[in-house]
Amino acid sequence: MSLMSGLYVGVSGLRSSQNSLNTTAHNLANAETKGYVRQQIVQADSPYLNWGINHISTFQTGLGTNIAAVRQVRDIFLDKAYRTESGRQGYYEVQYEAVQEIESLFGEMEGVPFQDTLEKFWISLQELSKEPDSIVKRTSIIQTAVSFIEHAENISKQLNQYQVNLNTQIINQVNRINQIAAEISDLNKTIRHYESNGMENANDYRDRRNLLLDELGKIARITYRENMDGVVTVNLEGVQLVTEENTYKMGLEKISPSSDMLKPVWESTGDDVYDLRKITTGGKETDIGSLKGLLIARGDKPAKYTDIPNPNNTDPAYNYQGRLDYYNNQVEPYVIMTVQAQFDQLIHGIVTTMNDILSPNKEITVTAATTFNFADGTSLSVPAGGKIKILDVENAPVGMDKDQTMGEALFNRKSMVRYKEIDENDLGIDLDGDGILGKVRIYMEEDETDNYSLFTLGEIEVNPNILNNYSLIPLSVNGGTEEYDIKIAEKLVEAWQKPFATLSPNTLTKNNFNGYYTAFMGNIATRGEQYYTMSLNQKSMVASIESQREQSIGVSTDEELTNLIKYQHAYNASARYITVIDNMLEHIITRM
Known part of the structure; x- marks a missing residue:
């Protein structure tokens, strides 16, 4: 040399x-x-x-x-594990936050608990049963009924508002996904440019790109691959997000024209990013991403008691099994929708039970096809063999007023009266079978296709007639004696303590009103604890993986x-x- x-x-x-x-x-x-x-x-x-x-x-x-x-x-296997597990952490964290928000709305952790409102209503019923003719006790039951409905309505409104407000978080996450995709695409071009001579690696730009992939992995389920030119292509939920040359943006659309809730879609095709009808939990890689967690926490619509299948409905057209499948797949997986439906079922049960005792009905069968034309211009068509309900005038209690008014329920629907009157003389039919042609009050049934006909939250009020005149509460014996009917008052108390429904169609235990609410809040707490445990486990796992990553990349x-x-x-x-x-x-x- x-x-x-x-x-x-x-x-x-x-x-x-x-x-x-x-x-x-x-x-x-x-x-x-x-x-x-x-x-x-x-x-x-x-x-x-x-x-x-x-x-x-x-x-x-x-x-x-x-x-x-x-x-x-760096270790690419640790990178993949970190992004997958942080996605699971995000998925459970947002659902736990939703449960915490729901618990605060019911005031069980702080504030005024709904349990107290329910308890006051129950106590007022007990006091009324002791002195049904007491104006003081009647005043108390009306005031507690008003408080009960106002508190329930307030919770329902806040639940619905919170459900809609989750749109803001969804919008922010969709926008962030689009920003990340654009940044990754720009970094791909920069890295390819610097590394094209084969002499150097654009390591600082790669760091920025990997940091973006970490963030993206927490928002949604991603897969990615780096080609020989140093360009990373990314798929999100199985669909291309970033390719060698292009990015595909995610947009937002209303779930339905009348809905306030939004869903993420791919702008290029208009396809849904997630099929909300098929979202499940616990399967392989189905619980990844905070965006998906938000959608599951929110659901796709406000739910009500009609979304819970009724096993006691014997109508052949009811299709109980189909409704059970719908509940299990499209209601129960979603946090807010489950709470809305179960809470509405409780309120509906209390309201209709109280009403049916104070204003009882009896069912009759119409022998021939009949159309009932009412004074307000509406009509009701009943086929031959069809059934209708009418006010049971023989067993109905009456008010303390001078007219001894009957048929006044404690709760009304805001947009539909309880009864519509028909004159048997006009029909030429003795509907009630009393041998006298006279006026009959037909009960307006609830129709789940018409929200205004339902005793559901948002459509319930305390009867304005009773609010204006407490003596109209029907607690007196029907017969002109003007004596109070102790049996009616006792029925109200007994009905409160009687099991009325299961919390969901997947449970067997029927509860009374107090027991139902206790089980209801317990179910929310259990669900929250499950999400908290899962998020805590994922947080620990992510921290462990991050620690292993830091040992090599730190x-x-x-x-x-x-x-x-x-x-x-x-x-x-x-x-x-x-x-x-x-x-x-x-x-x-x-x-x-």
Whole structure:
């Protein structure tokens, strides 16, 4: 090896040591930078010079060292695990937050608990049963009924508002997904540009891209792949989001024209990102992403008691099994919808039970097809053999007023009267079978296709007639004696304590009103505890994976300072080597 070649070896050592020092300094400067991945110098031999050959081997002269690559130290398997598990963490966290919000609305943790309102209503019924003719007790029952409905309506409105307000979070997450996709696409172009010469790696840009993938993985389920040019393509929920050249944006549409709730869709095709009718939990990779968690917490519509199938409905057209499948697939998985339906079932049960005692009906069968034309211009058509309900005048209690009014229920529907009157003389039919043609009051049945006909939250009020005149509460004996009917008051108390419904069609235990509410709040708490436990487990798992990642990608200042000393010594060694070669050359030249 010539002395001039020796100088090249020394220079290569200086260059390699200087680059190593620069890389170490870069690591130290970014030790606290979020998403920064430790960089490492990979040194390799410089090309060799061939200066001879024999039958055994080739004679070569080395030219020193060279920087083969400045690589990132990261584990792609840990990256994938981190993004998957952080997505699960986000999925359960947003649902736990929804349960916490729901619990606060019912005031069971702080504020005025709905349990207290329910208890006051129950106590007022007990007091009324002791003195049904007392104006004081009647006043108390009306006031507690008003308070009961107002509190229930307020909770219902807040539930519905919270459900709609989740749109804001959904909008923000969809917008963030689009921003991340655009940034990844831009970084792909930048990285491809810098690495196109095959001489360097755009590591800092790769750090930024990986940080975006971490964030995206928490929002939704993603898969990704890096090609030979350093370009990462990303699929979100199985659909292309970022390709080599393009990005596909996510948009938002109303679930239905009349709905206030939004759903994410792909702008390019109009397809739904998630099929809300098929969202399930517990399956393989079905519980990933905070965006999906928000959609499941919210549901796709406000629910009510009619969404819970009624096993006591014997109508062949009711299709109980179909309704059960609907409840299990499209109501029960969604946090807010389940609460709305179960709470509405409680309020509906209390209201209709109280009403049917104070204003009882009896069912009759219409022998021939009949159309009932009412004074308000509406009509009701009943086929032959069809059934209708009419006010049971024989068993109905009456008010304390001078007219002894009957048929006044405690609760009304805001937009539909309880009864519509028909004259049997106009029909020529003795509907009630009392042998006298007279006026009959036909009960207006609830129709689940007409929200205004339902005793559902948002459509219930305390009877305005009773509010204006407490003596109209029908608690007196029907017969002109003006004596109070103790049996009616007792029925109200007994009905409160009698089991009326199960919390859901998947449970067997029927509860009375107080027991139902206790089970209802217990179910919410249990669901919240499940989400909390899952989110806590996921948080622990994510932290463990992140700790493992940090062991490889994190910058250790102690290690980097050690490398700094090492590369300084290597630099000094190369410098002294060059000095020796320089002295040798000087000696040779001056001696010639």
